[in-house]
Amino acid sequence: MAVVTRIAPSPTGDPHVGTAYVGLFNYALAKRHGGRFVLRLEDTDRARYQPEAETRILEMMRWLGLTPDEGPDVGGPHGPYRQSERLELYRAHVDRLVAEGKAYRAFETPEELDALRIDQKRRGVDPGYDGRGRTLPADEQARRAAAGEAHVVRLIAPDEGATTFHDLLRGDVTVPNAEIRDAVLLKSDGYPTYHLANVVDDHLMGVTHVVRAEEWVVSTPLHVLLYRAFGWPLPVFAHLPLLRNPDANKSKISKRKMDTSVDSYREQGILPEALLNFLATMGWSMPDGREVFTLDEMIAVFDVTRVSLGGPVFDLKRLRHLNARYLREVLTLEAVADRVAPWLRERGFAWDDADYLLDVVDVLRPRAETLRELADQAEPFFVDRIAYDVDARRRLAAGQAYLEDLEGAFSRLEFFDDDAIDDLLHEYVQRQSVRLGDVMMPLRVALTGTTQAPGVVDLVAIMGRQRTLERLGHALQAIQEGLPDDDPERLKAEAEAAAKAAEAAKGKRRPPTAAEQG
């Protein structure tokens, strides 16, 4: 039998890392067995529905490379794949259960249900629907429904005994039927509840393995009753552990405590491969213990029964480290350049020569953990003019004589390559009898505007003679325009303006769109 798995997100907010996590494991399980992976949008909670959330979920799956075999954007033989477009189907299934006496139409008003709850509380019994609607004769139910009276449809759950299901990761899970109650299947607005739509769709879409988050364990016994009421075979169930915050009590991840939006990781410049690799290690590991592996390598050995339930911690630091390893070791230089190129273009930077970008990425990638950091650090290599802040000007002024000398020396240098530049700088420092840093620091600031840049020789060699000389010219000009001690008031105003401009520029920056990222 072919394996069919699915991810069934509700489009209610930011695309969640939990959806990516569960999606990954379902994808891997299906692909491991040459099966199909279905994406279904559970959009029946109309109060919480957000149209843009839907697009963003599909986009997230595309970005991660977890392309569904069936789904709203790719179609398939079991569509539509949006529950809101399947309402007739749910109604027909509910009608069938009602006709067979397995479900009934219940007419209690919200006030009546409130009164029931208050009474149960007073009597000290567990709150919940007491099945009172079961006794209304079927013809009476039909008559009142036909007259347009508001009602829900409820499943008749057994009062005695218990319901057991087998979970691949937890073994048998048993719940006393008294706890299940006559659950609502169809709401008074004609929309199905999660339980009904979920079971009907999983069956009609041929889902063989329901792999989902732990929070749904409590709903599964009711689902089992529904499968039985319809006379359908049960799928295999596996409930994955919830991702946890790295805090002391390891609470379930929530957006109040940390970033749970996949989009925001993407905006920070986390690579989809690194995020998948990271999520794959949440409760699962490669049999050989390898920490860095591709999706295909995971699929080749994936075994869902090896998922451990010990509360995997979503540790951002680990994610960033892993991302850095992808930038430095896993991806080729060319691949990293391809990834960062849209970020640079988005900032309005251009380059004629592909090798220039490769050189820049080559010196920067050991220093960056994310694409955003890489793009930030690459900026000085692409801007026409550096805006030197007060601190930079102070450092430039301190090295003015060296910068003037070097401007001349660089323009005279015959072969403008690493070795020649290195020799030139060392000889210069020796001749001047100064410390290397005294010369390198103002030069680094002149070229990049910051003190945090990579090795000066690399900088000069990559920027090339023309750009280096231009920068030195600008730096010397900046010194002329105002030494830090000239006019403290003006410098203060300048520093504030520069800080404001930097803030504004930050706000304007957005990561490239998917189309730009290719």
Ligand code: GLU
């Ligand atoms: N719509 C549910 C969710 O948002 C699906 C749960 C399930 O996979 O059954 O998580």
